[in-house]
Amino acid sequence: MKTLGKWLFLGLIVLSVPARAALDIVITEGIDAARPIAVIPFVWQGEGPAPQQISDVVMSDLTRSGTFKSLDELSLPQRNINSVSQFVAKDWSKVGAEAVVMGSIKPFGSDQYLVTFDLVDLVKGQMQSHSGAESSSEYLIDSRETVISLAQFRQYGHRISDIVYEKLTGVRGAFLTRIAYVVVKHGEASPYHLMISDYDGYNEQMLLRSPEPLMSPSWSPDGRKLAYVSFENKRSEIFIQDIYTQSRAKITSFDGINGSPVFSPNGKKLALTLSKDGQPEVYVVDIDTKALKRVTNHYAIDTEASWFPDGKSLIFTSERGGRPQIYKVSLASGKVQRMTFEGEWNLGGSISPDGRSMVFVNRTKGKFNIARMDLETRFMQVLTSTRLDESPSVAPNGSMVIYGTTYQGKQVLAAVSTDGRFKARLPAVQGEIKSPSWSPFL
Numbered sequence: 001m002k003t004l005g006k007w008l009f010l011g012l013i014v015l016s017v018p019a020r021a022a023l024d025i026v027i028t029e030g031i032d033a034a035r036p037i038a039v040i041p042f043v044w045q046g047e048g049p050a051p052q053q054i055s056d057v058v059m060s061d062l063t064r065s066g067t068f069k070s071l072d073e074l075s076l077p078q079r080n081i082n083s084v085s086q087f088v089a090k091d092w093s094k095v096g097a098e099a100v101v102m103g104s105i106k107p108f109g110s111d112q113y114l115v116t117f118d119l120v121d122l123v124k125g126q127m128q129s130h131s132g133a134e135s136s137s138e139y140l141i142d143s144r145e146t147v148i149s150l151a152q153f154r155q156y157g158h159r160i161s162d163i164v165y166e167k168l169t170g171v172r173g174a175f176l177t178r179i180a181y182v183v184v185k186h187g188e189a190s191p192y193h194l195m196i197s198d199y200d201g202y203n204e205q206m207l208l209r210s211p212e213p214l215m216s217p218s219w220s221p222d223g224r225k226l227a228y229v230s231f232e233n234k235r236s237e238i239f240i241q242d243i244y245t246q247s248r249a250k251i252t253s254f255d256g257i258n259g260s261p262v263f264s265p266n267g268k269k270l271a272l273t274l275s276k277d278g279q280p281e282v283y284v285v286d287i288d289t290k291a292l293k294r295v296t297n298h299y300a301i302d303t304e305a306s307w308f309p310d311g312k313s314l315i316f317t318s319e320r321g322g323r324p325q326i327y328k329v330s331l332a333s334g335k336v337q338r339m340t341f342e343g344e345w346n347l348g349g350s351i352s353p354d355g356r357s358m359v360f361v362n363r364t365k366g367k368f369n370i371a372r373m374d375l376e377t378r379f380m381q382v383l384t385s386t387r388l389d390e391s392p393s394v395a396p397n398g399s400m401v402i403y404g405t406t407y408q409g410k411q412v413l414a415a416v417s418t419d420g421r422f423k424a425r426l427p428a429v430q431g432e433i434k435s436p437s438w439s440p441f442l
Contacts, residue, residue, distance in 0.1 A: 022428065023201030023413065025064055029423035034069035036097040037062055037168075038122070041073060042115070043082040045106035051150055054115060057157025058101060058164065061175045064200065065165060065399065066422025071097055084118045084140045089125035098123050099141065101164055108147050115156060116145040119164055141167050154202060174397040175199060178439040180217035180226055181413065185431045194228060196243060199395075199438070201426065207241060217437045218262045226437075227251070227261035227270055238272060240287065251285060260304050264311050271295070271305035271314055282316050284331070295329055296336070306350040315339060315358065317347040326360055340373070342380050348391060351375075352398045357418070359383075359392045359401050370403050372418055383420040393438045394418070402426070404434035 039059040044050035062068040073079060077091040082104035092100070103117030118140060125139040142163060148156045155176070162173030183193040190209045194217060197204040208214060212231035219226060220240075227240045236258040241248035252258045256275035263270060264284075274283050274292075282295040282305045296302040300320035307314055308328075315328050326340045326349040339358065340346035345368075349360035355375070362371035362382060370389045373380040383401065392403040398418060405414045405425075411434045413426040426433075 021201035022204035023426040040102040042103040061161035273303040
């Protein structure tokens with residue numbers, strides 16, 4: 001259970017609903033330094049109005065990534081083209097962007113639509129137009145066409161965004177991902193809701209409603225299941241729930257604390273916190289056999305374990321040095337190594353997908369903020385300037401961190417790029433929200 005209070009076990013939970021996006025993403029910092037890109041509205045090649053505009057999703061995704069800044073549509077020299085064959089490079093000579101996304105949508109049978117898009121290298125096009133060359137196919141970075149249903153419009157928009165992001169940055173896009181979180185709707189008989197949605201807050205789904213707290217959702221590596229803590233039976237218990245079938249299984253229900261479940265990289269085990277033998281300690285449980293292995297054994301509180309990508313080691317939060325700090329433990333040898341030293345407290349750590357850095361909560365001068373540390377150089381950078389930040393979760397491509405914070409007296413989610421430059425706030429439409437968990441690639 002990632003918390004701040006007594007820094008571990010009893011953080012409560014909160015969030016909201018809608019038919020539109022459940023979370024309103026409000027960019028608060030960093031867009032001015034982003035790389036300009038042009039997204040032309042996809043040309044509708046059918047009768048009547050277009051059912052949806054996929055390019056709106058692409059534009060929002062790229063802007064919310066913090067890496068790109070979409071140019072104003074009205075400033076674009078060509079606004080009704082759908083392929084590179086219609087692209088006139090000299091018309092774009094004064095447009096300060098590195099690429100252009102364009103495409104078309106046309107009916108293709110009952111509830112079927114053919115979507116095409118081209119990603120055009122604007123820099124190369126401008127260079128060739130100055131040299132007199134005019135072979136538009138040479139500007140093409142990528143081109144695809146796919147038949148989709150109306151229900152798949154947003155999903156395919158995210159897919160296009162993933163392709164564009166990877167082609168231009170070399171890093172896999174994370175727009176076709178989801179987030180899990182807990183919402184509290186105060187005043188309801190069952191105020192605690194375990195929710196999932198697309199990363200941008202759309203397609204929200206409730207997995208569980210409870211009169212007692214729910215906390216610490218964690219995704220399985222295949223993106224199909226969530227592990228979480230529930231107090232619905234008047235005690236802490238750990239469950240795993242299939243998000244598609246809704247079936248769930250109770251994993252632990254020992255006396256005392258059952259908390260902080262995190263799937264192993266192969267999905268076969270959970271690291272968790274149990275106090276069944278006295279002090280809270282880190283354990284690993286085999287999901288199929290329920291066999292337990294005690295990992296830590298110390299008189300201090302040990303909790304909030306998280307896996308290294310190779311599955312051979314864990315990091316965890318411990319008070320064994322007098323104050324909460326993050327430690328590493330080898331599962332084979334049991335050897336423990338302290339990882340953090342800067343600031344007053346460091347807790348709630350997780351390792352980036354590439355294994356090169358660690359994201360965690362740092363307390364300095366009484367302020368809780370999200371920080372990132374390079375594991376090779378041990379350089380620590382504080383990423384956020386909000387207050388009471390907690391529960392950081394890293395995107396599967398390592399580019400962004402989603403976390404819980406407080407805004408205008410309410411608990412909300414926020415996001416920050418791992419270089420600290422781009423920041424956004426994700427307040428719920430209703431209620432309060434925390435305990436975010438970013439899914440793996442889907």
